[in-house]
Amino acid sequence: MAGLPPDIWQPVRLTVELAAMTTLILLIVGTPIAWWLARSKAWWKEGVAAVVALPLVLPPTVLGFYLLVLLGPDGPGGALAGLWGGRTLAFTFEGLVIGSVVYSMPFVVQPIRNAFDAIGDRPLEVAATLRASPLKAFWTVAVPLARPGFLSGAVLGFAHTVGEFGIVLMIGGNIPGTTKVLSVAIYDYVETSQWREANILAAGMAAFAFVVILTMMMLEKRTARIKG
Amino acid sequence: MRDLANSINAQFRGQLGRFRLDAAFTVPATGITGLFGPSGCGKSTVLRCIAGLQQLPGSRFSIAGDTWQDESLFRKAHQRPIGYVFQEASLFQHLSVKGNLLYGAPRQPAGQSASQSIGFDEVLELLGLVPLLDRSPRHLSGGERQRVAIGRALLSQPKLLLMDEPLSALDRLTKDDILPFLERLHERLSLPVIYVSHDITEIERLADHLVLMRAGAVIASGPLTKLQSDPTLPLAASRDAAVNFDAIVQRYDSDYGLVTLQLEGAELLVPAPPVAAGERRRVRIAAGDVSLARQQPQQSTILNALPTRIVSATPLNASEMVVVLALGSGGDGARLLARVTRRSWDQLQLATGQQVIAQVKGVALAPGRGQTVRSVSRLPPA
Numbered sequence: 001m002a003g004l005p006p007d008i009w010q011p012v013r014l015t016v017e018l019a020a021m022t023t024l025i026l027l028i029v030g031t032p033i034a035w036w037l038a039r040s041k042a043w044w045k046e047g048v049a050a051v052v053a054l055p056l057v058l059p060p061t062v063l064g065f066y067l068l069v070l071l072g073p074d075g076p077g078g079a080l081a082g083l084w085g086g087r088t089l090a091f092t093f094e095g096l097v098i099g100s101v102v103y104s105m106p107f108v109v110q111p112i113r114n115a116f117d118a119i120g121d122r123p124l125e126v127a128a129t130l131r132a133s134p135l136k137a138f139w140t141v142a143v144p145l146a147r148p149g150f151l152s153g154a155v156l157g158f159a160h161t162v163g164e165f166g167i168v169l170m171i172g173g174n175i176p177g178t179t180k181v182l183s184v185a186i187y188d189y190v191e192t193s194q195w196r197e198a199n200i201l202a203a204g205m206a207a208f209a210f211v212v213i214l215t216m217m218m219l220e221k222r223t224a225r226i227k228g
Numbered sequence: 229m230r231d232l233a234n235s236i237n238a239q240f241r242g243q244l245g246r247f248r249l250d251a252a253f254t255v256p257a258t259g260i261t262g263l264f265g266p267s268g269c270g271k272s273t274v275l276r277c278i279a280g281l282q283q284l285p286g287s288r289f290s291i292a293g294d295t296w297q298d299e300s301l302f303r304k305a306h307q308r309p310i311g312y313v314f315q316e317a318s319l320f321q322h323l324s325v326k327g328n329l330l331y332g333a334p335r336q337p338a339g340q341s342a343s344q345s346i347g348f349d350e351v352l353e354l355l356g357l358v359p360l361l362d363r364s365p366r367h368l369s370g371g372e373r374q375r376v377a378i379g380r381a382l383l384s385q386p387k388l389l390l391m392d393e394p395l396s397a398l399d400r401l402t403k404d405d406i407l408p409f410l411e412r413l414h415e416r417l418s419l420p421v422i423y424v425s426h427d428i429t430e431i432e433r434l435a436d437h438l439v440l441m442r443a444g445a446v447i448a449s450g451p452l453t454k455l456q457s458d459p460t461l462p463l464a465a466s467r468d469a470a471v472n473f474d475a476i477v478q479r480y481d482s483d484y485g486l487v488t489l490q491l492e493g494a495e496l497l498v499p500a501p502p503v504a505a506g507e508r509r510r511v512r513i514a515a516g517d518v519s520l521a522r523q524q525p526q527q528s529t530i531l532n533a534l535p536t537r538i539v540s541a542t543p544l545n546a547s548e549m550v551v552v553l554a555l556g557s558g559g560d561g562a563r564l565l566a567r568v569t570r571r572s573w574d575q576l577q578l579a580t581g582q583q584v585i586a587q588v589k590g591v592a593l594a595p596g597r598g599q600t601v602r603s604v605s606r607l608p609p610a
Contacts, residue, residue: 122318125281128305129312130332130384137306140331144322 008197010177011185012204018093018181019161022100026108026157027150029101034109034153035138038116049113053106063103064170071095071171096172096179100161108157115149116142151219159212163205233293234258236388236420240277242284249273249284253439253449257292257388260414260421262435262452264428270444271424275392278422279312280305291388291420311381313391317373319365325376326361332384346417351379354416355409371402375409382417389421395430403430410434411594428463432456432472432512433594457552457563459542464550469515469565477507486531487593493554493561497531498591510594515550515565517590522576524585532588536564538580541573549573553586 037049055063068090071077077089077098089095119142127137143150165183172179174188182201189198239252249270255261263271276282278289280296280303288298296303311332319328333348352358355375365373374394381389395403407430414421414434425431431438431452439449440461448461456463456471463469475489480502487500489511496511503509525533537559539552549570555561564586578584 122314122316123320125305126312126314126318126320127331128281129279129310129390130380131306131309131334132332133306141320141322145320147322 004200005194005197007176008185008200011180011182011201014093014177014180015162015182018096018100019158021097022104022161023108023154023158025097025101026104027154030105030108030153030157031112031150034112034149035116035142037109037113052109055103056106060103060164060166061170064099064167067095067099067102067167068171071098090171091173091175091179093178096168096181099167099171100164103164103167104157104160107160108153111153111156112146112149115146118149119145148219148222152216155212155215155219159209162208236261236289236291236422238274238278238289240274240284240287240289242286244273244282244284247273247444249277249444251441251444251446253446255437255439255449257420258418259436260423260434261437261439262431263422263424263439263441264431264435265426265441267426269441271426271441272392274441275312275390275422275424278388279310279390280308281312294387309385309387311384311386311389313374313377313381313389313394315393315397317365317370317377319368319373319376319380321365323365324361325357325363325365325368328365328376329357329361329380329383331380334385345385346382346419348383350416351382354412355379369402370398371405374398374406378409378413382413382419386419389419391421391423393424393426396425396427407433428466428468432470433510453563457565459540459550459552464515464552464565465542465544469550469567470512471515471563471565472510472512473562474508475511477503477505477509479505491555491562493556493558494534496534496588496591498593500593512592512594513564513588514590514592515567517588518553518564518566519587519589520551520566520568520572520576520578521585521587525587528587530587530589532591534564534586534588536584536586538578538582538584539563540580541578543570547571551578553584555586557583559583 033048033052037045037052069075071089073088077095078087081087081089081092086092089098123141123145124137127141128134132140163183165187168179168181168184172181172184174180174184180188182205186198186201186205189195189201234257235254236257237254241250243249247270251270251274263274265271273282277284277287283302286299289296290298295301296308319325320331323331329348329351352361355378357375357379360368360372360376365376368376374397378394395406398406411433413419423431423434435452437450438452438455440447440455440463448455448458453471453473455461456469458464473491475491475496478488478490478495480487482502485499485501486497487503489496489498489509491511498511521533534555535557536553536555539554541549541551543549544567547569548567551566551568551573553564553566555564566586
């Protein structure tokens with residue numbers, strides 16, 4: 001790889017960090033939401049489900065605009081940043097993580113919720129009649145049975161975070177080492193006519209996407225076999 | 229039965245959608261209580277209420293003096309010492325058979341098992357589970373799955389076992405395979421069981437007590453034989469009406485292969501494989517297998533011609549009637565049912581209170597300890 005600019009790998013590392021962090025947070029935050037959506041009998045839960053799913057249909061620029069307002073100096077994000085002496089969360093790595101969590105939420109919550117839905121009431125009732133507290137039943141029955149849902153949720157969440165562009169541009173800008181992720185870097189290389197560099201990153205992304213889709217399909221096949 | 233310390237007291241009232249449940253009964257906290265009624269009469273709902281899986285306000289439940297719910301108390305399902313066997317085995321697919329069996333088993337130091345508790349090895353032996361231990365539930369037959377589910381419930385060390393039509397999803401042959409396991413459970417463990425079924429043959433083989441339900445309400449409850457021989461209840465009027473007795477083996481005649489069984493007010497001769505004296509065996513006498521005679525028949529192939537007294541006679545339809553008989557020459561023994569035609573009744577000029585001879589054509593004997601094959605013996609018709 002002689003002749004490549006030394007900083008071509010920086011966006012790759014940053015993107016992987018961002019996606020890993022986002023996926024981890026989403027598994028922690030998304031699981032209780034998915035559980036509640038699957039188990040609750042509240043009439044307004046589909047409203048919550050719709051809000052979670054909103055990023056699927058909103059143009060990323062719209063989402064990015066409102067996130068920018070929220071994360072900016074006059075929004076709650078600015079107040080939050082004030083806790084450690086910052087002025088704003090916009091154009092920071094932390095802000096990017098928050099934005100990615102919101103944007104990738106449906107891709108993690110939906111598969112986990114579907115998996116919880118598919119389990120049904122019965123295994124949990126059985127666990128209760130075997131003296132398992134609701135917490136024990138959740139960890140020893142619901143989570144293991146929903147494992148394929150967790151796997152596809154994690155893969156999809158990671159992949160979508162890697163691929164996001166509009167929101168990053170709106171709230172992160174293009175600061176090398178802080179917010180300049182892969183998709184922005186490709187755009188940047190094209191803008192400055194560095195086609196070779198753009199091609200290397202783009203081809204890498206394409207290969208990555210292929211691996212992701214292949215993994216998903218194999219997971220689904222395995223799940224189908226387990227259920228059948 | 230009013231003795232609270234040794235009884236199960238249930239009272240479940242409430243509206244479930246368009247269905248109204250108003251079921252109350254008191255049964256002894258020992259043996260198997262059958263909860264019987266047509267599909268949709270609410271018996272499974274009652275069982276779910278007992279388990280705490282369903283909550284109806286204003287309901288009460290207590291067992292052996294221990295209250296599980298009343299106006300101010302509701303113990304959740306996982307706080308009740310129950311075992312629950314569902315209609316479908318509902319095994320945990322992500323665990324092996326062994327993992328399933330041990331899921332609800334309380335942790336106790338190795339080698340130290342309380343004398344009260346149901347041991348792992350005992351359950352394996354009782355239900356024939358040893359060859360299945362390392363298998364996945366996905367690779368078990370329906371009957372094997374249900375046996376694992378029963379073992380899993382037992383190993384959670386319940387004080388009350390609830391069974392919701394555990395055999396109804398199985399085919400006839402598998403059912404006959406599992407029934408002896410349940411009979412052995414009944415014999416070996418002193419665990420009270422509430423057994424829901426709409427199949428009277430299961431109830432007849434297993435239950436000691438019976439709670440009859442219809443349209444969300446309890447219409448009768450009491451000892452099995454008493455309810456079977458009550459002409460005002462639907463059991464005695466049904467096509468396959470029968471009574472069951474728990475008889476004691478008196479002696480065995482190895483020349484002819486006949487066992488003598490002692491019932492309240494009579495002795496029965498039944499062909500059977502060798503059995504030891506003193507054993508308790510359940511017999512079933514169908515109403516259609518009993519005919520009546522004014523006098524002791526002089527020459528007949530019928531083995532059992534028992535003196536009885538006619539307690540009551542109720543018309544079944546235009547041609548037949550069901551007659552309740554009390555065994556014994558004094559006419560105060562166990563009750564027996566006979567189905568006779570109205571024509572015979574009139575020709576013999578039979579009447580309530582009369583002494584008659586009941587000729588029993590067939591007696592079904594449930595298999596005993598160690599026998600897993602069904603051996604229903606029937607005498608050739610006279």
